Amino acid sequence: MADDLILVRTEGRVGVITLNRPQQLNALNDALMDALGAALLALDGDATIGAIVITGSAKAFAAGADIAAMADWSYMDVYQSDFITRNWETIRRVRKPVIAAVAGFAMGGGCELALACDLVIAAESAQFALPEIKLAMLPGAGGTQRLPRAIGKAKAMDMCLSARALSADEADRYGLVSRVVPDARLLEETLALASRIATYSLPALMAIKESVNRAWEASLTEGIGFERRQLHARFASEDAHEGMHAFLDKRKPVFTHR
Numbered sequence: 067m068a069d070d071l072i073l074v075r076t077e078g079r080v081g082v083i084t085l086n087r088p089q090q091l092n093a094l095n096d097a098l099m100d101a102l103g104a105a106l107l108a109l110d111g112d113a114t115i116g117a118i119v120i121t122g123s124a125k126a127f128a129a130g131a132d133i134a135a136m137a138d139w140s141y142m143d144v145y146q147s148d149f150i151t152r153n154w155e156t157i158r159r160v161r162k163p164v165i166a167a168v169a170g171f172a173m174g175g176g177c178e179l180a181l182a183c184d185l186v187i188a189a190e191s192a193q194f195a196l197p198e199i200k201l202a203m204l205p206g207a208g209g210t211q212r213l214p215r216a217i218g219k220a221k222a223m224d225m226c227l228s229a230r231a232l233s234a235d236e237a238d239r240y241g242l243v244s245r246v247v248p249d250a251r252l253l254e255e256t257l258a259l260a261s262r263i264a265t266y267s268l269p270a271l272m273a274i275k276e277s278v279n280r281a282w283e284a285s286l287t288e289g290i291g292f293e294r295r296q297l298h299a300r301f302a303s304e305d306a307h308e309g310m311h312a313f314l315d316k317r318k319p320v321f322t323h324r
């Protein structure tokens with residue numbers, strides 16, 4: 067339906083969520099973020115899905131939080147409704163790999179949504195910015211925390227304090243995105259990547275995601291300890307034994323995601 071804020075479809079073992087407020091450049095309002103969170107959790111709980119893609123339009127992944135919705139909110143409005151934490155952070159509960167396919171504007175909350183994904187594939191047209199300072203706001207959906215972890219303090223301060231936008235190539239160079247592809251091939255390349263990831267053993271993918279994310283949060287010693295327990299746990303999985311035996315037998319593994 068034309069007024070659906072997101073569109074959800076599946077392609078094999080990949081769930082694809084398209085942000086769908088084109089007139090507002092996919093500005094992220096509460097209803098859209100509620101719908102996105104619900105779709106993410108539904109795909110995460112669907113045993114037939116191994117990876118999730120979030121994408122926007124050719125012009126905008128998302129131009130940020132909805133400024134029109136926020137303009138007259140009071141402190142009590144956002145405090146009592148737990149703005150951002152209440153629905154934007156649902157993505158943190160998703161255990162399967164989530165890939166952002168970004169063309170055009172990824173601004174403010176749109177850039178922060180991409181940063182919250184596990185991988186970002188950028189079209190050549192992609193532009194990443196945290197321009198909240200222009201509104202006398204701040205990147206409050208994880209931007210001040212995830213951006214410096216992704217690209218370092220110097221570049222993050224530049225983007226947050228000056229509202230400087232990064233081109234896709236700069237974002238690639240600085241480590242904000244995983245790869246840059248031609249616009250016409252964005253979805254095709256992202257789906258190929260997601261499909262490939264989704265063929266692997268799901269519990270192994272989830273363990274890797276959890277371990278890499280732990281690197282952002284923990285000391286090296288604690289992170290290595292966590293990784294080691296995850297590695298040991300792989301020996302309790304059917305798929306790891308299947309994967310190793312298939313290699314030795316020179317055949318393709320058949321994973322049951324167990």
Ligand code: CO8
Pocket residue numbers: 089090091093094129130131132133134150171173174175176178197198201203204205206207
């Ligand atoms: N919110 C609401 N509406 C928007 C937004 C937005 N973020 N961005 C664009 N729109 C609307 C425009 O108002 C316009 O609507 P209309 O046609 O009714 O006038 C329509 O989308 C098309 O936009 P433009 O005409 O401006 O399109 P241009 O191609 O000329 O410009 C830009 C594109 C450069 C992306 C421009 O729209 C722009 O600068 N948008 C705002 C970008 C921005 O500041 N984003 C940050 C928002 S704040 C945020 O995301 C914070 C999240 C963190 C948590 C909350 C703390 C604030």
